[in-house]
Amino acid sequence: MKAGQENMSDKIETREFSIDDYDAALQLWRRVKGLEIAEGDDKESVGQFLVRNAGLSRVATHGSAIVGVVLCGHDGRRGYIYHLAVDPACQGRGLGKRLVDECLAGLRRAGLKRAIILVADDNVQGAEFWKRCGWEEIHGAKPMGIDPEGVRG
Secondary structure (H helix, E strand, O other): OOOOHHHHHHOEEEEEOOHHHHHHHHHHHHHOOOOOOOOOOOHHHHHHHHHHOOOOOEEEEEOOEEEEEEEEEEOOOOEEEEEEEEOHHHOOOOHHHHHHHHHHHHHHHOOOOOEEOOOOOOOHHHHHHHHHOOOOOOOOOOOOOOOHHHOOO
């Protein structure tokens, strides 16, 4: 750890993700290896997600800079965590785990007992992070998806 990093870690605060944080979050998501920005990640869609899942998504700040972000929500049955990103300069200090723990606490308050994430096959660093935090692969499950606009009746 570089000199002064402990000091910086002490000054990092976390709070609820606001749609006003979107532009800075998008910049951070683009800087973090293994994180894919796709359809549904535009400002309007993220804003709708935040309204439906009030109080669950988090940002970490150092001064006025956003150095960590995570989206969190649920469908009433399962919790979901998306787009966890920590500024590369701040990685390795427990900030990602701190943000995830805050999301999980919010999901527990909402009465949920299980949370799920999706990690891209080629995101080795991300998969290692989640495993270190106690997450496990769901064997026998295969993620699948469809764009409703492409479905023809």
